[in-house]
Amino acid sequence: MKSEFLTDNQRLTDIFNSQKQKAIQLRHSSFTERAERLKVLKEWIKENHEEIEKALYADLKKPSAETMVTETGYALVEINLAIKKLKKWMSPKKVKTPIHMLGTNSYIRTEPLGTALIISPWNYPFNLSIGPVVSAIAAGCTISLKPSELTPHTSALLRRMMTELFDADLVAVFEGGKETAQALLQLPFDHIFFTGSTSVGKTVMNAASRNLSSVTLELGGKSPVIIEKDYDLKDAAKKIAIGKFLNCGQTCISPDYLLIHESQKETFLKDLQSQINKMYNPKNKGFITNKDYGRIIEQKHLNRLQNLLADAQTKGGHIEFGGDIVKEENYMAPTIISNMSENMLLMQEEIFGPILPILTYHNIEEVSHLLQLKPKPLALYLFTKDEFVKDHFLKNTSSGTVVINDCSIQYMQNELPFGGVNHSGIGKSHGYAGFLAFSNQKSVVEQRKGKTLPQLLYPPYDLKTTGL
Numbered sequence: 001m002k003s004e005f006l007t008d009n010q011r012l013t014d015i016f017n018s019q020k021q022k023a024i025q026l027r028h029s030s031f032t033e034r035a036e037r038l039k040v041l042k043e044w045i046k047e048n049h050e051e052i053e054k055a056l057y058a059d060l061k062k063p064s065a066e067t068m069v070t071e072t073g074y075a076l077v078e079i080n081l082a083i084k085k086l087k088k089w090m091s092p093k094k095v096k097t098p099i100h101m102l103g104t105n106s107y108i109r110t111e112p113l114g115t116a117l118i119i120s121p122w123n124y125p126f127n128l129s130i131g132p133v134v135s136a137i138a139a140g141c142t143i144s145l146k147p148s149e150l151t152p153h154t155s156a157l158l159r160r161m162m163t164e165l166f167d168a169d170l171v172a173v174f175e176g177g178k179e180t181a182q183a184l185l186q187l188p189f190d191h192i193f194f195t196g197s198t199s200v201g202k203t204v205m206n207a208a209s210r211n212l213s214s215v216t217l218e219l220g221g222k223s224p225v226i227i228e229k230d231y232d233l234k235d236a237a238k239k240i241a242i243g244k245f246l247n248c249g250q251t252c253i254s255p256d257y258l259l260i261h262e263s264q265k266e267t268f269l270k271d272l273q274s275q276i277n278k279m280y281n282p283k284n285k286g287f288i289t290n291k292d293y294g295r296i297i298e299q300k301h302l303n304r305l306q307n308l309l310a311d312a313q314t315k316g317g318h319i320e321f322g323g324d325i326v327k328e329e330n331y332m333a334p335t336i337i338s339n340m341s342e343n344m345l346l347m348q349e350e351i352f353g354p355i356l357p358i359l360t361y362h363n364i365e366e367v368s369h370l371l372q373l374k375p376k377p378l379a380l381y382l383f384t385k386d387e388f389v390k391d392h393f394l395k396n397t398s399s400g401t402v403v404i405n406d407c408s409i410q411y412m413q414n415e416l417p418f419g420g421v422n423h424s425g426i427g428k429s430h431g432y433a434g435f436l437a438f439s440n441q442k443s444v445v446e447q448r449k450g451k452t453l454p455q456l457l458y459p460p461y462d463l464k465t466t467g468l
């Protein structure tokens with residue numbers, strides 16, 4: 001059965017039922033079979049790179065270099081790691097035998113969770129769909145993928161890709177908006193892997209609770225960037241400029257707001273502006289004409305960003321740089337705003353756009369205290385050479401990831417689990433962590449010959465016969 005354009009609930013259910021059957025067969029799938037599926041994915045991406053670039057350009061005006069690194073490049077990195085390590089990941093893991101279990105053997109057998117639903121967002125629509133698909137294939141699950149309705153070209157391409165490569169009982173793609181996602185969420189999937197906003201994450205978790213489906217929630221939040229007093233400001237400016245304005249700030253791990261020592265604000269602002277110009281306006285013809293600078297996904301989001309900026313301005317915020325908007329083009333210039341206060345919406349909501357608020361501090365204890373009062377972010381970026389300061393932030397703040405002296409590079413390190421904590425997410429993805437997200441780690445104990453403590457407790461409780 002091939003995957004088709006489906007929104008009708010009965011057809012969703014039919015496909016789900018066929019996947020349920022397939023999931024039973026997949027429990028026996030070997031390393032070779034799963035690796036073979038990963039290889040065909042890899043080949044398809046390589047052969048159709050131009051098509052992928054075109055789709056991403058049509059949806060997001062994404063520059064091809066960005067597509068190569070952040071969309072297809074990372075997807076290939078994930079596939080390669082899975083192919084290389086899958087045999088090891090799948091093999092049973094022996095555990096030690098404690099003294100009270102002498103005579104037994106114990107091990108962890110990793111089995112596929114079964115049917116998986118993957119719901120993905122629009123900001124890296126290819127990579128954030130393929131990444132979890134790779135993990136689910138590696139783990140031996142069936143997949144129902146619901147990509148974002150806001151990137152119709154990429155979603156259609158994903159459907160074509162999966163239809164060409166797999167039968168719908170193994171991988172099915174459902175284009176459509178939140179109604180399609182909600183219809184899928186009615187079904188008793190074994191695992192739901194959701195990437196998107198914190199508010200929709202709550203809806204997904206609520207729906208999952210009806211069937212006790214396990215969840216991985218890759219959410220958003222306000223990731224702070226802190227520059228410690230002695231750090232080289234030019235180096236920080238360069239790394240923050242790319243971290244913030246890549247994909248027009250529409251990146252879950254992009255720095256949301258910045259904290260700098262009050263004595264360094266003015267110098268840093270000059271350095272940052274100069275870096276932004278060097279990267280996105282090198283010929284001085286304006287950011288809007290530069291093809292390396294992207295666009296806001298849609299008018300609704302542009303309006304949201306415009307409102308956030310207007311709200312901050314009415315409450316005393318001062319635009320230091322940028323602020324221009326061209327509605328017909330979905331364009332917003334790289335923007336820096338200062339004189340911030342906590343009552344501004346810009347300091348309460350995830351910005352997810354090219355606006356960087358700058359806040360100042362007097363001492364680092366004040367910064368860690370402020371962060372302790374806020375929801376735990378997806379990432380924390382700290383620029384410092386001081387071991388005491390590193391240790392202070394690692395001990396006193398909580399976040400899904402931490403990067404010291406750079407921005408956003410943690411995403412590419414797929415030997416590390418990636419994800420948030422509480423408001424910024426539940427569960428982890430990438431590499432082995434992604435494989436585990438779609439797996440059940442089944443604990444197996446085999447009795448060989450021993451008298452384990454539980455056996456000594458067989459009734460009747462007569463001390464002479466139990467040997468206690």
Ligand code: NAD
Nearest residue numbers: 120121122147148177178181182196197200218219220252
């Ligand atoms: P979103 O939550 O609006 O949408 C994500 C997906 O959920 C889409 O496929 C959409 O169709 C679906 N959806 C929307 N409303 C729904 C509802 N009521 N019920 C069920 N499904 C629904 O997110 P978005 O705007 O596509 O993406 C931006 C958000 O994603 C940001 O908050 C960003 O931080 C986050 N994000 C997180 C990561 C991560 O890895 N942690 C990565 C990228 C984006």
